[in-house]
Amino acid sequence: MTTGRPLAEKVWEAHVVHRAAGGPDLLYVDLHLVHEVTSPQAFEGLRLAGRRVRRPELTVATMDHNTPTVADRAIADPDSARQIATLAHNCAAFGIRLFPMGDPGQGIVHVIGPQLGLTQPGMVIVCGDSHTSTHGAFGAIAFGIGTSDVEHVLATQTIARPRPKTMAVSLDGPAPADVTAKDLILGIIARIGVHGGIGHLVEYGGEAIRALSMEGRMTVCNMSIEAGARAGMIAPDAVTFAYLEGRPHAPTGAAWERALDHWRGLPTDADARYDREVRIDARLLRPYVTWGTNPAQSVAIDDRVPDPETLADDASRDSARRALAYMDLRPGTAMRDIAVDTVFLGSCTNGRIEDFRAAAAVLRGRRVRRGIRALAVPGSMAVKAQAEAEGLDRIFRDAGFEWRIAGCSMCLGMNDDVAKSGERIASTSNRNFEGRQGPGARTHLVSPAVAAATAIAGHFAAPADLS
Amino acid sequence: MNPVRQVTGRALPLDRRDVDTDQIIPSDWLKRIERTGYGAGLFEAWRADPAFVLNDARFRGAKILVAGANFGCGSSREHAAWALADWGFGAIIAPSFADIFRSNGLGIGLVLAELPELDVAQLLAAVEADPTLEISVSVEAREVTVAALRYSAPFPLADSWQARLLAGQDEIELSLTHVDSIAAYESRRSSWLPTLS
Secondary structure, three states, X not given: OOOOOOHHHHHHHOOEEEOXXXXXXXXXXXXXXXXXXXXXXXHHXXXXXXXXXXXXXXXXXXXXXXXOOOOOOOOOOHHHHHHHHHHHHHXXXXXXXXXXXXXXXXXXXXXXXXXXXXXXXXXXXXEOOHHHHHHHHHOOXXXXXXXXXXXXXXXXXXXXXXXXXXXXXXXXXXXXXOOOHHHXXXXXXXXXXXXOOOOEEEEEEOXXXXXXOHHHHHHHXXXXXXXXXXXXXXXXXXXXXXXXXXXXXXXXXXXXXXXXXXXXXXXXXXXXXXXXXXXXXXXXXXXXXEXXXXXXXXXXXXXXXXXXXXXXOHHHHHXXXXXXXXXXXXXXXXXXXXXXXXXXXXXHHHOOHHHHHHHHXXXXXXXXXXXXXXXXXXXXXXXXXXXXXXXXXXXXXXXXXXXXXXXXXHHOOOOOOOOOOOOEEEEOOOOOOOOOOOOOOEEEEOXXXXXXXXXXXXXXXXXXXXX | OOOOOEEEEEEEEEOOOOOEHHHHOOHHHXXXXXXXXXXXXXXXXXXXXXXXXXXXXXXXXXXXXXXOOOEOEOOOOOHHHHHHHHHOOOEEEEOOEOHHHHHHHHHOOOEEEEOOHHHHHHHHHHHHHOOXXXXXXXXXXXXXXXXXXXXXXXXXXXXXXHHHHHHOOOHHHHHHOOHHHHHHHHHOOOOOOOOOO
C-alpha cells in the first residue's frame, strides 16, 4: 500500500537534482529573485571565481529596499546610491532582467513576482530575503537565502538544503467578519511561537484559509518566517488558477491546460501524514495588535497589555519585561488607549491592491487625526497604477495620507522613510523588532483595516469603533 | 571558507532568546557592498548601553558566543554571520538556531553547536561566574567540552557540514561536480515553466 504525500513533499521530491546519504538534497531552482541589498557580494564572488550566471532567464531583479518613495527624488545616501548602481551594473553585465527605479514594472520583489505570473504552483523559488515565503501562497516551495547561497544559485541554479519536516496548520471554521488575513497569521504566530516552525515546511489549510483571496494567502505565507518556518504553503485551487490566468508569464493555450493538470495533482493526498499538526479554531480569532518586540507578542485589539509576571516561564517573562521597557508600555493598558504618532500602510506583507481597498473603505469620507503622519506606500508601481485607476489615491490623499511610489519603505527604513527614536507606529509590515523601523522606534503590527481606523482615531481602533 | 577543526577559547554569555538578525546587524549596515568590516556594527543598538555584555571587559577576546534559543531569527541577511565572525567569534552555542542563520553561519565556517536548553543555561551561569572559563567546540568530535567543569556533550552536525567545515570546502565547487545531473534535470523540466528571455 502506498501512502499519500503532503503538498510540500511532492514539490520537494520533484526538484531533487542530487541526493546522497548524510548530505543535503540539491534542489533545482525554478525562479531566483534578486534585489540590490543581498546580491552585490554574490556577483562579486562570481567575478572573482570567473563564473557566469547559469540561467539568467530564470532570474529576475528589482530595486526595492533603498528606493525613495517620493517620486523623482534622487537617493541622498551615497551608500544606498552605490548599492542601487551596483545592481544595475551587475544585471547588465550578467544578462539579468531588471525592473529598475522609475520602471512601471518596479516594486517589492515579493509583490512583482506574483503580479507578473512568474510565481506558479509547484515551483521552487528562492531570494536573498526572508519574506520569500510569500510565494508559497501559490503552492510553491519558496524560502529566503543568504548572500553566499545567492551566489550558489546564480552559479548552479540549484540550492542545497536538508530535507525538511512537514507541519500542517489548520484554521477550522470561518473566521469572524472583521478578522483579516493579517490577523490569521498573527493569531497563528501567537499560538505556535516565533520558533514554532523551525525545520518545518508549514502548510496552511482549513476553511478560513480556503476562503482567502490570493492577496490574503500571500499575507499569511509572508509571515511564515516570523514563526521560524522554513517556508509556508497553501495548496493551489480554483482561486489560485483564476489569479494566474492571463498574467504575463502564465502559460497559455495548450500549455495552460497541461499546467492545470499538473497543478491539480499537487494538493496533499487525503491519507497523507505530516510530522506535526496544529489545529486552531478560526472562530475564536480577533483583530490583533502586537505589544512587544517579536511578532508572537500580540493581543486582541479588545485586550490589554499583558503583565509579564503572569507569563508561564522565566524566559517569556524576561523577554516580555524587556519588550515593555523598549515599547514604553505599562501592563494593563487597554490597547485602544495607546496613541500612535505614525501609520504605515505597505510592505510585502500588506502592500497589495486588496490592502489598499480595505484601508480606503475605512478612510472614505474621513480625516486622519491631527498630528499623525500617515504613509500609504504601494508594494509595486502596478499596484499604485491599479489603485489610482480605482480612485483610491484620492481617498488616501483626501483623508490626509501621503500617497507614495513603490518600495519597502518604512518596513525597515533603508530609504528615507525612517522613524525617529521613540516614535510609535501602527504598521502593516511584518517585524516589530527593536529598531526595525529606525533606531529606538516602536512598532505595532496591525492589519490594513486596523491601521486605517487607527489613523482616524489617533489610537488603536477597529473600523467598527469609528462613528 | 577556511578549514575549522575546533574552536577553543573563552566565551561571552548572551542570556537572551530570539535574538534577531536586526539586532545582530542593523539594516543601515546592509547598504554596504563589501563582505568585510561588519564587526563594528555588531549589536550596534544594544552596545550603546554600557552595561551590555559586549562592553564588559571581562569577556573581551571571547571566541565563543553562548546565547538563548532561536538565535538568528528574522531576516536572511548573511551580514549577521559576517559581523559575528568579523568580531572574532568562531563558534556559537545555543539551544536552537533559526534555519536561514544556520545555513549562513555554517556556510562561512561559524561552528553552530546546538545543546539542550538546560545545558546552555548551566554554561551561561558558569561563564558569567568565571569569564576565564575555557570552552572547546570540536567539529571533528561534534562535541562541546569544558574541561574545568568535566562537561562534555555531543551536538548535531550533519556529515556533509562536518566534512565541509573540516576541509574548508567551497559549496559551489562541490555542487558543480553534479553539473551533469543539473543538465539532465533541466532537459526534463516542463516547457510551460516561466522564463524571462
